Every structure is written in structure tokens, then in C-alpha cells.
Amino acid sequence: MNLRNTLVLALISSTTALTSPSLHAGPVTSKAPVISNPPPSESGWWFRAAPYVWLTAVEGDVSVGRLSSSVDVSMKDTLDSLDMGYMGVFEAGHGRWSVGMDVVYGKVSDDFAAGGRLFRSFRYEQKQWLLTPFAAYRAVDAENVQLDIFAGARITILEAELTGRFARGGEITGSKDTDFADPIVGLRGQVGLTEKLFLRFNGDIGGFGASSDLTWQAFAGLGLRVSDSVSLAAGYRGLGVDYEKDSFAMDTVSHGPVVGLEVRW
Numbered sequence: 631m632n633l634r635n636t637l638v639l640a641l642i643s644s645t646t647a648l649t650s651p652s653l654h655a656g657p658v659t660s661k662a663p664v665i666s667n668p669p670p671s672e673s674g675w676w677f678r679a680a681p682y683v684w685l686t687a688v689e690g691d692v693s694v695g696r697l698s699s700s701v702d703v704s705m706k707d708t709l710d711s712l713d714m715g716y717m718g719v720f721e722a723g724h725g726r727w728s729v730g731m732d733v734v735y736g737k738v739s740d741d742f743a744a745g746g747r748l749f750r751s752f753r754y755e756q757k758q759w760l761l762t763p764f765a766a767y768r769a770v771d772a773e774n775v776q777l778d779i780f781a782g783a784r785i786t787i788l789e790a791e792l793t794g795r796f797a798r799g800g801e802i803t804g805s806k807d808t809d810f811a812d813p814i815v816g817l818r819g820q821v822g823l824t825e826k827l828f829l830r831f832n833g834d835i836g837g838f839g840a841s842s843d844l845t846w847q848a849f850a851g852l853g854l855r856v857s858d859s860v861s862l863a864a865g866y867r868g869l870g871v872d873y874e875k876d877s878f879a880m881d882t883v884s885h886g887p888v889v890g891l892e893v894r895w
Contacts, residue, residue: 674724681718682890684867685709690882705886711738726771728778732762750797759787766818774822784836784845785811810841810875820853828853830863842873851888864889 688703714737721730739755764782791805816834823829832849836842851865868885 675722676724676894677720677722678892678894679718679720680890680892681716682863682888683717684886684888686884686886688882688884690880692880692882693878701882711740713737713739721766723766726768728766728768730764730766732760732764734758734760736760744794747797749794751795753793753795754791755793756788756790758789759785761785761787762814764814770819775819777817777819779815779817780834781813781815783811783813785809812837812841812845814845816847823852826855828855830865837872841875842871844870844872846870849888859894861892861894862890863892 685705686708687705688701688708690701692699692701716733716735719730719732721728723729735758737755737757739753741751741753743751762782762784764780766778766780768776769779770777787809789805789807791803793801793803795801814834814836816832816836818832819830821829830849830851830853833847835844835846837845847867847869849865849867851863853861853863855861865888866885867888868883870883872881873879
């Protein structure tokens with residue numbers, strides 16, 4: 631990957647990674663024989679844990695200071711730069727109401743040649759947390775159809791470091807820490823297709839000038855009920871961000887396949 635794409639990928643990943651309850655539509659009620667839940671606890675509370683993976687490609691435009699460029703980062707570029715990561719949702723509910731948190735942690739790095747007289751190479755390292763607290767309400771609870779309304783925030787915490795290695799020896803390092811948050815509102819739903827198969831979908835919109843001018847996402851996929859408490863799901867997801875602050879601006883769309891596992895109790 632070249633220098634431009636490496637730096638752009640790191641910047642974009644801080645604001646367009648998986649940051650909402652998109653893959654999982656929450657547990658269905660006991661009314662739905664298509665995707666049944668385990669018996670509720672005596673207290674009436676239910677819980678779910680859902681680790682997942684989203685592999686992204688990114689297209690759009692980015693500007694940093696006086697520099698601006700179109701961006702085309704492939705899924706392979708994303709994989710090549712990833713050192714470690716975690717993605718998962720935890721949610722707890724009672725009746726029609728639920729609260730949860732989507733947590734994403736990622737560490738990316740890359741070494742690349744500079745091709746100039748001053749620097750012989752660069753190394754970029756980035757650590758990031760993306761936290762999405764949310765609250766949801768089950769608006770439709772029919773036999774094979776469930777629809778939730780949710781609201782929350784996308785919170786980005788970023789630590790980035792760039793080291794330049796001089797051609798004649800020695801190095802210089804610069805770092806940047808930042809954080810910001812965007813409010814989001816959306817809908818998520820689930821439709822039973824057969825005894826084991828179901829359709830899941832999600833969409834939200836946010837930003838409203840709080841940090842980003844606009845952020846949106848859409849997901850659609852299929853799920854398979856393995857047991858009363860375990861499901862698998864896979865689909866395709868897109869997420870757009872239009873953000874500008876100080877000397878940095880981006881208008882990008884990230885998209886790619888999503889796979890996940892959900893455990894309910």
C-alpha cells in the first residue's frame with residue numbers, strides 16, 4: 631500500500647468502523663415460533679452477546695491541511711494493516727425496552743518506503759476505540775416480524791503515531807490523540823422466513839452537525855437459528871461519513887460483508 635492510502639485508511643477507520651447495533655436486531659419474543667428465545671428469567675430480563683466481523687473497502691474524498699485526494703482502499707489493504715481487533719455487542723432488555731453497547735477496538739500499523747531524499751521510510755501505528763451506547767424500543771412485535779426504534783451515539787477515541795526514519799540515520803515521531811461523538815437514530819428489524827431462516831435489516835442516520843455533518847448506515851442480511859439460544863448471521867453493510875473540522879475533512883463510504891454469532895439467555 632502506498633503512503634497516501636496508508637494514512638487515509640488509518641484516518642478513515644477512526645470514524646467509519648463498526649459502530650452501531652447493525653448486525654443484530656435484538657431477541658424476538660416468545661410469540662415468534664420462527665426464531666424462538668430461551669425461556670425468560672424470573673426477573674423478566676433477557677441478555678445477548680454478539681461478536682462479529684466487518685471487512686471493509688472505502689471510497690470517497692479526504693483532505694488534510696492543503697492536501698486533498700480521492701480514496702480507494704480495498705479490503706486487502708484493510709487486512710494488511712490490521713494487527714489486532716475486537717468487535718462485539720452486548721445488550722440487556724426488559725419487556726419492550728433494551729439498552730446496549732457496541733464496542734470496537736482496533737490496532738493498525740504499516741511500514742512503507744518514503745522514496746525521498748530526506749526520509750527512507752515511515753511507520754504508522756494507530757489504536758482506536760469506537761463505542762456505541764444505545765437504547766431501543768420494540769415498536770412492532772408481531773408473530774414473525776419485529777421492528778425496533780433505537781437512538782444512541784457513536785463515540786470515537788483515537789491514538790495515532792507516525793514515525794519518519796531519516797535517510798542518514800535517526801528518526802522523528804509525531805502523535806495525535808482525539809475523540810468526538812455523533813448522535814444517531816434508526817430502525818432495526820427481523821422477519822422470519824422459515825423455521826430456521828430469518829431476514830435482518832438496519833438503518834440509521836446521525837451527526838446533525840454535532841461532530842459530523844452527516845453519518846448514515848444500512849445493513850441487510852440473513853440469519854440461521856442454530857438453537858433456541860444461538861444464531862448465526864451474515865450480510866452486507868454500508869456506512870457513510872461527511873465530517874469536517876479544522877484542517878481535516880472526509881466524505882467517504884465504507885462497505886463490505888459482515889458475519890457474526892449471537893448468544894441469548
